[in-house]
Each structure stands twice: as C-alpha cells, then as structure tokens.
Amino acid sequence: MIYKFLFFLLILPVLSFSGVNCSLINKLNPDCFQKRVEARLNIALLYYGEQMIEEELQDIGDRLKEEFKKSTRNLISLNVKDIKRISFEDKLPKNFQIPGVHDEEDLMNLWHHGFYRGNLISKVYEVYKKRVSQKKLKEIDAIVVITSAQFEDLALSYGRLAVIEYPTYGRWGHPGEMVIFYPSQTMLVDTLIHEVGHILGLKHSSEECFDLETEEQRAQCCAEDPNSEGVMSHCRNRYSPEVVHEFSQCQIENIEKSILPSLLKGKKHQALFREKC
Numbered sequence: 566m567i568y569k570f571l572f573f574l575l576i577l578p579v580l581s582f583s584g585v586n587c588s589l590i591n592k593l594n595p596d597c598f599q600k601r602v603e604a605r606l607n608i609a610l611l612y613y614g615e616q617m618i619e620e621e622l623q624d625i626g627d628r629l630k631e632e633f634k635k636s637t638r639n640l641i642s643l644n645v646k647d648i649k650r651i652s653f654e655d656k657l658p659k660n661f662q663i664p665g666v667h668d669e670e671d672l673m674n675l676w677h678h679g680f681y682r683g684n685l686i687s688k689v690y691e692v693y694k695k696r697v698s699q700k701k702l703k704e705i706d707a708i709v710v711i712t713s714a715q716f717e718d719l720a721l722s723y724g725r726l727a728v729i730e731y732p733t734y735g736r737w738g739h740p741g742e743m744v745i746f747y748p749s750q751t752m753l754v755d756t757l758i759h760e761v762g763h764i765l766g767l768k769h770s771s772e773e774c775f776d777l778e779t780e781e782q783r784a785q786c787c788a789e790d791p792n793s794e795g796v797m798s799h800c801r802n803r804y805s806p807e808v809v810h811e812f813s814q815c816q817i818e819n820i821e822k823s824i825l826p827s828l829l830k831g832k833k834h835q836a837l838f839r840e841k842c
C-alpha cells in the first residue's frame with residue numbers, strides 16, 4: 566500500500582513532466598505543453614489527399630512560418646519539423662454516386678464527408694502515427710493538416726490538430742451543380758493561424774457580435790470592436806483576405822501573459838486564464 570502511495574506521490578509527477586504525457590504519442594489532446602527553452606512551436610504539416618503537390622505544401626509551410634511569427638509580433642515562432650503528403654488510405658466504394666458529380670477524385674473527396682464527418686481528425690491522426698517515428702512525434706506540438714477530404718466545416722481544430730479543406734465543395738445556391746472552390750494561399754495561411762491560435766488555447770474574439778440578429782447589427786458591432794481585424798475574429802475578411810491577419814492587441818496580451826509562460830514551463834494549458842477579447 567505504501568509503495569502505491571509513493572508511486573502516485575513521486576513517480577506520476579515525474580512521468581507527466583517528462584514529456585510523454587504532454588506529447589502526441591498517446592493522445593491528440595494532451596493537457597500540457599512540453600517544457601522548452603525557446604518560444605517555438607514544432608508542427609507537422611500534412612496534406613491528406615491527392616490534389617496538392619509537394620512543392621505547394623512546402624511553399625505553404627514557408628509562408629505559414631513567416632506569417633505566424635509576424636502575427637504574434639515575434640513572441641512565438643513556428644518550426645515545420647515534419648512535412649508530408651499522404652495519399653488517402655480508403656478506396657472509393659463501388660456504386661458510390663452523387664448527383665451531378667462525375668469525376669472520381671471529386672467523388673472520393675466528397676465520400677469522406679458522409680463516411681467520417683467529425684471523425685476525420687482521428688483518422689488523420691492514426692494515418693500520420695503510422696508514418697512517423699515515436700522520437701519525432703514526441704517533438705511535435707501540433708499537427709496541421711490540409712486535406713481534400715470534405716468534413717463538416719471549412720476548417721476546425723481539436724486538441725493539437727488543425728484541419729482545413731483544400732479544395733472545398735459546395736452547392737452555394739446552385740442545387741444542380743457542385744462548385745469547387747480553391748482557397749488562395751493567403752486564405753489557407755490566415756485560417757491555419759486562426760486554428761493554431763485555438764490549439765494554443767485562444768478563443769474567438771468579437772464573439773458577442775455573432776449573437777446579434779441581423780446582418781446590419783453584426784456589421785455595426787464588428788466596425789466598433791477593436792479586435793475585429795484580429796486573426797481570432799470572425800469579423801475579419803476571412804474568405805478572400807488580401808493579407809494574413811495578425812493577433813489583436815488583446816490576444817497578444819493573452820499570449821504574452823498566459824500562453825507563452827505555460828509553453829516555456831510545460832504547464833497545463835486548458836486551465837489558463839485568458840482575457841476575453
């Protein structure tokens with residue numbers, strides 16, 4: 566009995582701060598960061614699907630690195646520790662049809678929507694784990710995924726994984742035809758910085774504007790909100806941004822006071838105190 570007690574008292578805290586429990590080896594949502602000397606976030610950048618070539622992914626990685634540092638005013642830098650283009654593991658089931666869609670690649674991308682829905686994130690995590698060494702995975706803080714597989718939203722994040730659709734499909738008022746939209750590199754990078762912001766523990770800015778009823782009220786609220794041009798705000802022009810948005814002053818303060826210290830010391834990050842922006 567006394568040994569058990571000693572185990573909990575002495576060994577468990579050592580295990581949780583040795584990095585294993587804070588790493589992505591066992592789960593996608595570890596509740597602490599790994600301790601580090603430099604304010605640098607190590608990511609794996611993946612493309613899951615068939616439509617993006619390796620060079621394009623490399624370019625996005627370079628731009629993401631540059632813009633992320635700028636957007637945090639040099640507080641946190643991003644390091645692309647691993648970059649991989651991974652083909653779909655599944656095969657398109659015979660007889661799978663969608664009215665108005667004939668191309669096999671499009672059908673495959675759309676098939677994911679019905680089959681995986683919210684579980685696509687776990688699928689990509691499992692697929693990636695098979696292709697990375699434990700040593701490397703232990704060093705990675707977040708997995709950033711661009712995929713042609715369709716899911717519920719244009720982009721989302723869960724735990725330490727962020728995902729965005731590229732391309733994205735929709736009927737957008739054309740019931741008879743499927744429209745394929747290829748987000749620009751600026752839009753991809755802007756959205757990915759927003760999702761990495763969530764991974765770091767930041768919440769949406771200007772949320773109160775989206776509780777308002779009319780479009781007019783929302784526009785007025787956004788116009789008056791000092792955080793509306795920040796990357797964590799849905800007020801920003803996120804569908805055709807001309808520039809990549811940065812973190813607003815209020816979110817910069819959250820990064821400085823709360824996120825950065827916990828990143829460096831390897832603390833739990835979900836329980837952080839953050840100012841509402």
Ligand SMILES: [Zn+2]
Binds near residue numbers: 763769
């Ligand atoms: Zn969001």
